[in-house]
Amino acid sequence: MISALFTYEFLQNAFLSGLIIGVIAPLLGLFIVVRRLALIADALSHVALAGIAGSLFLSQSVLMFSALNPVYLGMASAVGGSLLIEKLRGAYKHFEELAIPIILSTGIGFGAIFISLAKGFGSDLVGYLFGSVSAVSRQDLWVVVIIAVVVVAFIRFFYKEMFALSFDKEYAKVSGINGKFIQIVFMIIVALVIGASMRIVGILLVSSLMTIPVAAAMQLAKSFKGALVYSIVIGELSVLIGLFSAFHLDIAPGGTIVITSIIILLLVLGWTKMKGKQPSKKAKEEFA
Amino acid sequence: MTKTIIECNDVNFRYEHSTVLENISLDVKEGEFWALIGPNGSGKSTLINIILGLLKADKGTVKLFGQNVDSFKQRERIGYVSQKSNSFNSGFPATVLEVVKSGLTRKVGLFKGFSKHDEQKALDSLRIVKMEDFASKNIGELSGGQQQRVFIARALVGEPDLLIMDEPTVGIDQKNVASFYSMLNELNGEHGIAILLVTHEIDLVTELATHVACLNRSIHFHGMQSDYKKMNDTDISLWYGHPVRRVHQEQKGI
Ligand SMILES: Nc1ncnc2c1ncn2[C@@H]1O[C@H](COP(=O)(O)OP(=O)(O)OP(=O)(O)O)[C@@H](O)[C@H]1O
Ligand SMILES: [Mg+2]
Numbered sequence: 001m002i003s004a005l006f007t008y009e010f011l012q013n014a015f016l017s018g019l020i021i022g023v024i025a026p027l028l029g030l031f032i033v034v035r036r037l038a039l040i041a042d043a044l045s046h047v048a049l050a051g052i053a054g055s056l057f058l059s060q061s062v063l064m065f066s067a068l069n070p071v072y073l074g075m076a077s078a079v080g081g082s083l084l085i086e087k088l089r090g091a092y093k094h095f096e097e098l099a100i101p102i103i104l105s106t107g108i109g110f111g112a113i114f115i116s117l118a119k120g121f122g123s124d125l126v127g128y129l130f131g132s133v134s135a136v137s138r139q140d141l142w143v144v145v146i147i148a149v150v151v152v153a154f155i156r157f158f159y160k161e162m163f164a165l166s167f168d169k170e171y172a173k174v175s176g177i178n179g180k181f182i183q184i185v186f187m188i189i190v191a192l193v194i195g196a197s198m199r200i201v202g203i204l205l206v207s208s209l210m211t212i213p214v215a216a217a218m219q220l221a222k223s224f225k226g227a228l229v230y231s232i233v234i235g236e237l238s239v240l241i242g243l244f245s246a247f248h249l250d251i252a253p254g255g256t257i258v259i260t261s262i263i264i265l266l267l268v269l270g271w272t273k274m275k276g277k278q279p280s281k282k283a284k285e286e287f288a
Numbered sequence: 289m290t291k292t293i294i295e296c297n298d299v300n301f302r303y304e305h306s307t308v309l310e311n312i313s314l315d316v317k318e319g320e321f322w323a324l325i326g327p328n329g330s331g332k333s334t335l336i337n338i339i340l341g342l343l344k345a346d347k348g349t350v351k352l353f354g355q356n357v358d359s360f361k362q363r364e365r366i367g368y369v370s371q372k373s374n375s376f377n378s379g380f381p382a383t384v385l386e387v388v389k390s391g392l393t394r395k396v397g398l399f400k401g402f403s404k405h406d407e408q409k410a411l412d413s414l415r416i417v418k419m420e421d422f423a424s425k426n427i428g429e430l431s432g433g434q435q436q437r438v439f440i441a442r443a444l445v446g447e448p449d450l451l452i453m454d455e456p457t458v459g460i461d462q463k464n465v466a467s468f469y470s471m472l473n474e475l476n477g478e479h480g481i482a483i484l485l486v487t488h489e490i491d492l493v494t495e496l497a498t499h500v501a502c503l504n505r506s507i508h509f510h511g512m513q514s515d516y517k518k519m520n521d522t523d524i525s526l527w528y529g530h531p532v533r534r535v536h537q538e539q540k541g542i
Pocket of ligand 2: 332333334371454
C-alpha cells in the first residue's frame with residue numbers, strides 16, 4: 001500500500017481523511033459517551049442515510065442534483081436531525097432518551113422510501129453504508145479538513161465548559177455556564193463529523209468509531225485528559241490497521257476499522273481484568 | 289451599610305400537585321451565617337433551588353447581590369454544594385483535581401484553559417478539606433464521604449462571597465464534620481463569607497451560625513441565633529411536626 005499511496009490520488013485522499021477522522025471522531029465521542037448520549041451518534045447517522053438516499057434518488061430524476069455531492073445533503077439532514085433531537089429532549093424532560101429512537105426511525109423510514117423509489121442504488125449505496133477506500137475525492141478530503149479545524153477549535157475553546165457540563169449539569173448551570181448554547185453547537189458539530197466520516201467508515205459504522213475507542217480508553221484512564229488521549233490513540237490505530245487491511249484484502253474499510261477497534265477493546269478488557277485479578281501490592285501488604 | 293446578599297421576597301412555589309413554599313421572605317446579609325433547618329420534605333432544597341435560579345418561583349422575587357436572579361451574571365461569586373452531589377456517574381473518567389478545577393470554569397472565563405496557578409488553587413482547596421493526597425485519584429474510586437469533601441473543595445476553590453450548601457456533611461465522619469464546621473466558622477468569621485447552610489445537625493450548627501431560619505412550607509422562625517436558643521422545645525416541636533429536644537452544648541459538657 002505504501003508505494004500505491006504515492007501513485008494513486010484516491011488512496012491519498014482516503015488515507016489522509018482516515019487519519020483525520022481517527023482523531024476527531026473519538027475526540028467528540030468521549031464527550032458523547034460520558035454524557036450518556038452514545039446512541040445519538042447512531043440516530044444521526046441514520047438521518048444522514050436518509051439525506052444521502054434522498055440525494056442519490058434526486059440525482060436520478062432531477063438534473064440539478066446530479067452534480068451535487070450526496071455527502072452534503074447527508075450532512076445537512078444530520079444537522080437538522082441533531083436540532084430536532086434537542087427539541088424533542090426538551091419536550092420529554094424525564095425521558096430524554098426517547099428522542100433517539102424517534103429520530104432513528106424517522107431516518108431509516110425516509111431512507112427506505114428513497115431507496116425503494118430509486119429501485120436500489122447498487123454499489124454506490126454499499127459504499128455509503130460500509131465505507132469505501134476508492135470513493136473519497138479531493139473535495140471530500142477538503143471537507144474533512146475544514147470540519148476537523150472546527151472540531152479542534154471547539155474543543156480547544158470550550159474544553160472546560162464541556163467538562164463541567166458533562167460531569168455535573170446542575171452545578172454547571174449554577175456556575176453560569178451557558179449549557180444550552182454549547183449543547184446546540186456540540187450537536188451540530190457531532191452531525192458534521194458524522195457526515196465527514198461516513199465516506200470512510202460508512203453510515204452504519206460511524207457511531208462505532210465514536211464510541212468503541214472511548215469504551216476502551218475509559219478502561220485505561222483515570223483522568224479525563226488521559227481518556228481523551230487514549231481514545232484518540234486507539235481510534236487512530238483502528239483506522240490505520242483497518243485501512244491497510246481493507247486495501248489489501250479488498251474489503252469495505254468500515255468493517256475492518258470497526259472490527260480492529262473491537263479487537264483492541266477486547267485486548268484492553270482482558271488486560272484490565274488480568275491486572276485486577278492479581279492482588280495489588282497494597283493488598284498483599286495488608287494481608288501479610 | 290451592610291449589603292443584602294440573598295433577598296427572598298414573598299416567594300411561593302408549587303410542584304404539580306402540592307404547594308411546597310408559601311410566603312417565604314428571607315434576607316441574608318454580608319457576613320451572616322444562616323442555618324436553614326426543618327423536617328424532611330419541608331421545602332429546604334426547593335428553596336435553595338429557587339435561590340440559585342434552578343427553579344422559578346411562582347410568585348415573589350429573589351435577588352442575589354442586589355440583582356434579580358434571572359439576570360444575575362456574577363455566578364462565580366457563589367459556591368454551591370448540592371444535596372445529591374455524588375449522584376454523578378461513578379464510571380466518569382475524571383480525577384479529583386479535574387473535578388475541583390471545574391469549580392473555576394466561570395472564573396477563568398471563556399476561551400481560556402486552566403493555568404498552573406489555577407491548578408495550585410485547586411490543590412490548596414483540596415488541602416482545606418484534607419483531600420490533597422487524593423488529587424490524582426479517580427473520583428469514582430473514592431468513598432461517599434470523601435467524594436462529598438471533594439465537592440466542598442469544588443465549591444470553595446473560586447473563593448466565593450456566598451456559600452450555599454444543602455446538607456454538605458451527609459456521609460462525612462464525625463471528626464471531619466467537626467473540622468468542616470470549624471472551617472466554615474473561619475470562612476465566615478475571618479473572611480466574611482456569607483453562608484446559607486441546610487442541615488439536620490441542629491445542635492451543632494445552631495451553635496456556629498449567626499442566624500437560624502426554621503422552614504416547614506412557610507418560615508416559622510427566623511432571626512438571630514441567640515433568639516433561637518431562647519425558644520422552648522415545644523414551640524419548635526409544633527412546627528417540626530414531631531417532638532424535638534435540643535441538646536444544649538452545655539448539657540453535653542462541651
Ligand atoms: N421534583 C419534584 N416534583 C414534585 N414534588 C417534589 C419534587 N421535589 C420535591 N418535591 C416535594 O416537595 C416537598 C419539599 O421537598 P424538598 O426536597 O424541598 O424538601 P427538603 O426540605 O429539602 O427535604 P430533605 O430534608 O429530605 O432534604 C416534598 O414534599 C417533596 O415531596
Ligand atoms: Mg433537601
